[in-house]
Amino acid sequence: MIQSLSGPVDTRPWWQKLVQNYTLRTFVQSLFTVWAVITFVFFLIRLMPGNPVEIYVNYLMNTENLTYQDAYNRAASQFKFDPDASVVQQYFVYLGQLLRGDMGESITSTGTKVSSQILRYLPWTVFCVGSALLISFLLGMLLGMLAAYFRNTWVDNVISFLASIVSAVPDYIWAILILIIFGVQLKWFNVGDMRGTYDPATPPGFNLPFILSALQHAILPITTYVLGSIGRWVLAMRGSTTSTLGEDYVNIARARGLKQNRIMTAYVGRNAALPLFTLLAISIGFVLGGSVIVEEAFVYKGLGSFLFWSISQRDYTSMQGVLLIITIAVVFSNMLADLLYSRLDPRVRVTGDK
């Protein structure tokens, strides 16, 4: 009694294969999502009170004592922005630009490409939030697994208790606590020295002083992000490991006489980590956005703080640029999560799409 395992032979025509291709379909869906968000963002930000010219007019009237008319003329001549142009017309102009891969020019910093602004701030956020995510993910998994192995002992109690507390406090509260307690009260570091992304005295370049300076400036936001997110990883990994430990195949692996560390890694660890990898891939999307408030608190010049600045200036094009990047990152990391999961878990591998 030989049982066959092979599926039926794929006889679909090429166009049907194309339409039914899982990766391609996911990709097209993602593009559609991005377009929908762009459109939503475009109209939403124009519904905010005030526009770039008005904000600048107010600024000029307050600082340089100009009359409204003078200020308006100056603002209008400085900005390539016509507040009276039709919004729908602007929308199609913008879409046309995007299709050519152009995010346009900043409204308030005339002559500066939005893309070059983003490229200036993005690496800092990626570096800072990315390393925080990695630390938090690895450390969280380790602690979560430890808690699960020693469940209902003091090790588990301490880890779970701390993780619950830590995960209940949002990261901007940690930012403020760190600044006030360790910076202002205990004076462990000079708050002023930690501002920015690196010491202006060390010119950017691939050399030790610059790297050290970058690390030194990133350490506080990184700590903040880790504290803000590690609890979630610990609790997720603890739950996942606990349920995996109860699986038959783990018990049977023990009955098979496998060595403890082989069981811990290939049998428990690998299965317990599966759902966490999906979470990780989704989190990667949010790395680019960083956290507006945390970057503001540490005056860390990343994408989040740039977004904050462009919102306050009503710099529509910059805002659109940043939000577009964040949207793309989130949507495509979700797609990545899907695809990654199917690579890691043979059970969800889509047939005919290897």
Added chain:
Amino acid sequence: MSEVVLSVQDVSIVYRVSRGQVKASQHISFDLHKGESLALIGESGSGKTTVSLSFIDMLPSAAKITGGKVLYTRDGKTENIFEFSEARMRDFRWHDCAMVFQGAQNAFNPVLKIKEQFLDTARAHGWRDKGKVIKRTLELLRLVRLDPERTLESFPHELSGGMKQRTLLALGVLLDPQVVILDEPTTALDILTQRAIIEVLKEMQSRLGFSIIFISHDLALAAEMADRVATMYAGEMVELGSTQHIFYEPLHPYSLGLLQSVPRLSQDKDELSSIKGNPPDLIDPPSGCKFHPRCPFAQELCNQEEPVFKEHEPGHFAACHFTENVIEARANLWKKD
């Protein structure tokens, strides 16, 4: 009879719970001979699995072995399993004594190919020659009537329930163990697959010569599989004998009750008789014979004195004060049919 592989002597195991101690198995003794299959039958909770788990030190943490010893003999050397070091026990598992658990549906790690899991098992016991392991695996998979190459390259979810069970059987004998414990190996399988599994098992046993402890509450399967049968009730062994003894000449009222609760095709009785009452509370078991509250033959003596588990005829043991009444009753009963 052939040599004794596993000698279980007076083993008692309790589970510690908040209400006290659950006496899950009490004073269990039996010998397992080379190449024989012994079936343990009895209701759920009668201690069949608990006893078997103790042989490979896989009891849940709430369990405690309170007495007895299990002597294991291989190549003329006899050791007490309960005195094994951790390392010795790890090697003993699967290499000397493999346990195929009930419900193989989830027995394999879902993210590793079957091949990896066979190699893992071999590697853990020092079988370094990959080619040799694969060769033996292919042979065993053929023996359990699967397509060897394909099964080897499959992930567990690509196999059906029956295929998984057979793969697990093949894995069970990979290291040529002396004892294979089968805990309800055919539960959750359809009747045709059960049949196939039993045939495969018998064939493997005759080729490889291991001993089987077969745990089941399916009496028909036990009758077919086993050379000897032991009936367990409330954590105690109440009867032990050849398959012929237990199924045709039972001496214990509980064995008789079990037989009466199973339909026979040769019988046109409309109703089956069940054993009245429920299994006793094992934290506070009844005095005397634990079966007396449910026993149709019970007399005052049964309430006061625990019957001795003794040999009534060569190779046929039972723990009952009034076996002669049982003999009489079963004669009347089966005459009527």
